């Protein structure tokens with residue numbers, strides 16, 4: 001069955017990015033000139049997704065406002081004869097069929113996914129965590145959909161993580177099935193390095209089947225007192241197969257200041273309109289500091 005819907009989870013407090021996230025949703029921080037969350041939406045659309053379901057919280061109206069049609073701005077730009085900018089602004093509001101679901105309290109990724117049960121219904125769907133920016137010619141989700149189609153089963157994206165970072169990730173126990181693809185035998189959320197079943201950590205992309213919803217309903221809070229999607233997936237394995245894929249591309253954890261800075265610099269160096277001047281600036285900066 002075709003995957004038509006993608007869920008973007010954007011209801012957390014953004015504690016790793018305080019204090020800016022006191023009043024500014026983390027998902028609206030800019031990468032160059034677009035908010036983080038737009039990269040997730042573009043990835044979904046460029047992977048063939050038709051409907052984007054955002055899980056947000058009451059304090060995140062800025063996300064909904066951003067993707068809304070803005071007649072005032074459009075009239076202003078039309079009046080100024082800014083036709084190119086006007087066209088680009090129209091493209092943002094027309095980007096996808098958007099739907100918003102409120103998560104009242106941030107009770108974990110598992111709880112956020114459970115919120116979309118009624119909107120997703122009885123079909124497979126994707127989950128995107130907008131902190132994880134994956135830069136690649138073939139969008140991350142599109143690479144995962146190819147694995148979903150091949151094995152006709154759920155898929156998670158994984159990356160090799162260093163021992164010092166194991167505690168930040170859901171870690172899988174893998175059985176290799178082909179280059180870069182594994183069958184998942186079990187999963188554990190944020191284990192101690194000594195207890196981790198491998199060094200393959202889940203990065204924020206999932207393709208799931210609707211069986212996950214009934215499991216999430218009865219999944220008790222786990223690590224950090226939150227309902228963990230990783231725990232629900234462990235139960236899911238008793239009913240259905242799950243695969244993991246190491247994706248092509250560069251992944252940034254843009255939900256932290258350092259990861260966000262790296263993403264900004266790398267992406268700026270790829271932007272035709274600013275790359276040359278920015279590269280010269282960086283060169284000068286590096287030579288003058290040595």
Ligand code: G1P
Nearest residue numbers: 109168169170201202203204230
């Ligand atoms: C979540 C998941 C974790 C996954 C990570 C990827 O954790 O619970 O399994 O490895 O996203 O970014 P969080 O980063 O929200 O604590």
